[in-house]
Amino acid sequence: MSSRLLDVRLTFPTSVVVVYSMSLITDDGIFITGVIKACLRQDDYVSSTYRDHVHAISKGVSPRKVMAELFGKKTGVCRGQGGSMHMFDKEFGLLGGYAFIGEGIPVGVGAAFTSAYRRRVLGEEDCDSVAVNFFGDGTCNVGQFYESLNMASLYKLPCIFVVENNKWAIGMSHARATAASAVADTEPWIYKKGNAFGMPGVHVDGMDVLKVREVAMEAVARARRGDGPTLIECETYRFRGHSLADPDELRSPEEKEHYQKRDPIPRMRDYMLKNGLATEDEIKQIEKEVIAEVDDSVEFADESPKPDMSQLLENVFADPKGFGIAPDGRYRYEHPGFTSGTADIS
């Protein structure tokens, strides 16, 4: 569904005006399904990045709400105020997409702390929700990553760190930007950094949804038991540029081809056919349903109303009453009665 959503987003003309930037979520998002869909409950948390569409849908947010958010519409998951990179939904424990890389990691650790606190301090014995943090290889060179691993391990938090290692941070290759963790290593493995903080680090083929599922299930079970965090490095690749603005000229055709051959969607389809899990017809039917659902989301988003003007400053200041736009269309602070953000004009 993520690939199909992307194609729609790229070709749909009216949407271009509402979202200034859009990170491309392509097949490298497949492993997200292996983690979220396969292992998490609604009361678990997910902290995302700017590639948050699949995280949102996998966690339970309806594709309609995700699409409407992309269109900047009032019916979007953040009422059109978040856009592509800032999906948030309290109901499904989606802690947000973050445009500043690494920002979401401590937020996820905070959610894991909440869960541990409720169980260990408040005595809520059946509270075993976990938090999964997703982020990229480039983000592992940001300070919050290390601070978060430290705190999560120190407090044995129910937290899973999932690195979407697609080998590149925009146009910077991972190998060029990152030091190896061991003297003998010729490649900078991220999973090895878990060891330095006393947590298991696992490398997994991020193009194999079943392997990802297996690793994720173990990490989630470990976290639920109260045995602490795990670092999972999913090796993956993006099949298009970093964003709509990226001409994608730096990655070699050989490298692209190497990963293209490992495209997880046809791989999974072959697996299902070979193992008698589904017939050609059933798979075609699934594809049809996905296309219909995406088309429905587009129609819904396109027909939805734009946010009201009064929303403009909401969630920007702590006191929207004082800072919003009054029914007469004027900024509230223009009212003579306005002093410190508490003018009552309505």
Ligand SMILES: Cc1ncc(C[n+]2csc(CCOP(=O)(O)OP(=O)(O)O)c2C)c(N)n1
């Ligand atoms: C704190 C911060 N610094 C720089 C940027 C600019 N920036 C946007 S995306 C990106 C690359 C991130 O790469 P990676 O973590 O590997 O994620 P990917 O896009 O490959 O999924 C950078 C440096 C940013 N968004 N935030």
Ligand SMILES: [Mg+2]
């Ligand atoms: Mg990357």
